[in-house]
Amino acid sequence: MIDYIRDGAEIYRHSFATIREEADLAILPDDVAVLAVRMIHACGMVDLVDDLRYSLDVVESGRAALEAGAPILCDANMIASGVTRKRLPSANEVLCTLSDPKVPGLAERMGTTRSAAALELWRDKLPGSVVAIGNAPTALFRLLELLDEGVGAPAAIIGVPVGFVGAAESKVELVEQAPAPYLVVHGRRGGSAMAVAAINAMASEVE
Numbered sequence: 051m052i053d054y055i056r057d058g059a060e061i062y063r064h065s066f067a068t069i070r071e072e073a074d075l076a077i078l079p080d081d082v083a084v085l086a087v088r089m090i091h092a093c094g095m096v097d098l099v100d101d102l103r104y105s106l107d108v109v110e111s112g113r114a115a116l117e118a119g120a121p122i123l124c125d126a127n128m129i130a131s132g133v134t135r136k137r138l139p140s141a142n143e144v145l146c147t148l149s150d151p152k153v154p155g156l157a158e159r160m161g162t163t164r165s166a167a168a169l170e171l172w173r174d175k176l177p178g179s180v181v182a183i184g185n186a187p188t189a190l191f192r193l194l195e196l197l198d199e200g201v202g203a204p205a206a207i208i209g210v211p212v213g214f215v216g217a218a219e220s221k222v223e224l225v226e227q228a229p230a231p232y233l234v235v236h237g238r239r240g241g242s243a244m245a246v247a248a249i250n251a252m253a254s255e256v257e
């Protein structure tokens with residue numbers, strides 16, 4: 051066996067030093083760079099920076115909302131599970147409605163995915179919330195439809211759905227409409243781990 055690092059803190063130190071050395075973080079505002087480091091850490095791709103687009107106030111707005119007790123609304127249970135509760139500044143509610151028993155029926159009636167239908171159960175909680183979409187492009191499209199219908203806007207949208215069908219398009223739409231402060235990774239890349247990393251950084255690594 052080769053020797054390998056066994057000390058968790060040392061592994062983190064090495065990882066973050068490598069990211070800071072290899073990623074072009076200087077092109078980002080300081081608070082966005084904090085999120086970018088953790089997102090790169092979650093996926094191993096230092097060129098992620100090239101595809102990041104954001105509102106200048108996304109971190110400030112999301113952080114302030116979390117401090118004020120806003121809920122975190124997630125499209126996938128993987129994201130809700132990954133949010134580190136002890137990092138949250140106000141014991142914030144972390145909610146994924148995908149497994150609610152009402153969702154399969156809603157999806158059938160609406161003729162859409164369960165991921166998109168699950169957002170029907172967000173309506174009351176959306177205004178001022180922090181939204182994390184890391185899996186389903188249809189959830190991001192549906193979020194934009196709800197906001198277009200006049201549902202109150204969230205304080206921040208982490209929009210990083212992944213994949214080959216609708217992911218790139220939904221993120222372009224978010225940036226073009228910009229109904230609330232947002233952060234996206236353009237293109238096919240994204241994922242629940244990336245969304246979680248952004249939320250965990252926003253919750254505890256920026257002031």
Ligand SMILES: C/C1=C2N=C(/C=C3N=C(/C(C)=C4\N[C@@](C)([C@@H]5N=C1[C@](C)(CCC(=O)O)[C@H]5CC(=O)O)[C@@](C)(CC(=O)O)[C@@H]4CCC(=O)O)[C@@](C)(CC(=O)O)[C@@H]\3CCC(=O)O)C(C)(C)[C@@H]/2CCC(=O)O
Nearest residue numbers: 126127128163164165185186187188212213214215241242
């Ligand atoms: C089309 C879907 C895609 N799923 C992707 C990638 C991953 N999905 C995983 C898992 C476990 C889940 N995906 C669902 C959200 C499920 N995935 C879909 C849908 C069919 C439609 C979403 C959309 O296109 O917008 C969606 C089902 C739905 O009706 O909404 C999931 C609910 C399926 C299920 O298990 O019931 C489930 C989420 C569970 C949860 O956490 O709550 C993967 C882990 C794949 C796997 O199981 O092997 C993976 C995770 C990726 C991530 O980082 O989040 C894509 C690639 C996003 C794909 C959409 C685009 C495409 O190109 O196909």
